[in-house]
Amino acid sequence: MAGSISLAGAQQFDVLGRLLGGAKVYWIQAGTTSTPQNAYYDTGLVSPLPNPYTLEADARIPFHYLADGQIKVRIVDSNGVTRFEQDNILVIGPSSGGGGGGGVDPTTVAQTGDVIWTPVNATRTGWVRLNGRTIGSASSGATERANADVSALFAVLWNNFSDTLCPVSTGRGASAAADFAANKTITLLNGRNVVLGGLDDMGNSAAGGYAGVPVVAGNVTTAGSIIGESTHALTAAEHASHDHDVYLSDPGHNHSSANVTSQQAQAGTGANRLTDGSGGIAFTAPTASTGITVRSASAGGGTQNKTATQGSGTAHNNVQKTLLGTFFIKL
DSSP states (O other), X not given: OOBBOTTTTOBOBOTTSOBOTTOEEEEEETTSSSOXXXXXXSTTSOSBOOSSEEOOTTOBOOOOBBOBSEEEEEEEOTTSOEEEEEEEEEOBSOOSSSBOSOOOOGGGSOOTTOEEEESOSSOOTTEEXXXXXXXXXXXXXXXXXXXXXXXXXXXXXXXHSOTTTSOBTTOOOSOHHHHHHTTOEEEOOBOTXXXXXXXXXXXXXXXXXXXXXXXXXXXXXXXXXXXXXXXXXXXXXXXXXXXXXXXXXXXXXXXXXXXXXXXHHHTSOGGGOOOOOOSOOOOOOOOEEEOOEEOOGGGTOSSOOOOOOOOOOOOEEOOOOOOOOEEEEEO
16 A cells, blocks of 8 residues: 555644634655655555645544655645744655655565464464365365455466365366456465475486485475485395394204114224124214304304394384474464
């Protein structure tokens, strides 16, 4: 809207309290003696008031709008006597027309599609929640907000996100405006139980920092995508490389042969040979004592002795300590 000053709409009186009907109001460029500067009836600064403006019998200055910046005002009664004069009056509020500075910087206010986070679980006027529900016209049946005031956000989502991330009910038509007019809905991005992260490229070459990270929706270089997981069960390959050192010790034991025939005994040599020829002599070989040590295969030993399987394979938690709240997107 256009700017104005506190004199707009005010009645003017002389020192005795009498109305200054017929007095003239001059709007003058600030810092000058008499260089005119227009005042306007409308906020678009299109229809100027007369300058000077002659007050009616009620001595009321009409409500008017001015270009941004400062202005000088002089009020002269019907006899030509100056009753009021003030320089460098600040024009309050930004105007939609020309003039000096003092307007609102559009880069310092929230714009349609901007996102904020607050530690609440509530709604917010002028915003909707990024909860994966839908928006659309008043007749659309949208689940988050069905109202004409979402049309600008509808267009932002339609133009910036594919149907993979923000699907349109019954499919996309010729344009966002056409789909909104057709009472279609569009799905909001889903910010439930997620944290914010940077794109892998973000205007630069891809950094590759998300290699191996599961993609839930979209991809690592597309805004609005979702990657990662809250919990994860480790695979065998994800365990650190390690040995299982298992030792089995035997303090020593004997091995004895069964009874053998004389022919078998005669086939022996040295102390193991019996030759009485009776055909049924029992033969006992010398006993031998041995000690057994079994080491794990990774340590260069023999066959590893495996104990019962340990662990359960339960998914472990990947979520860092997090303060919870609500993401809102500006209408």
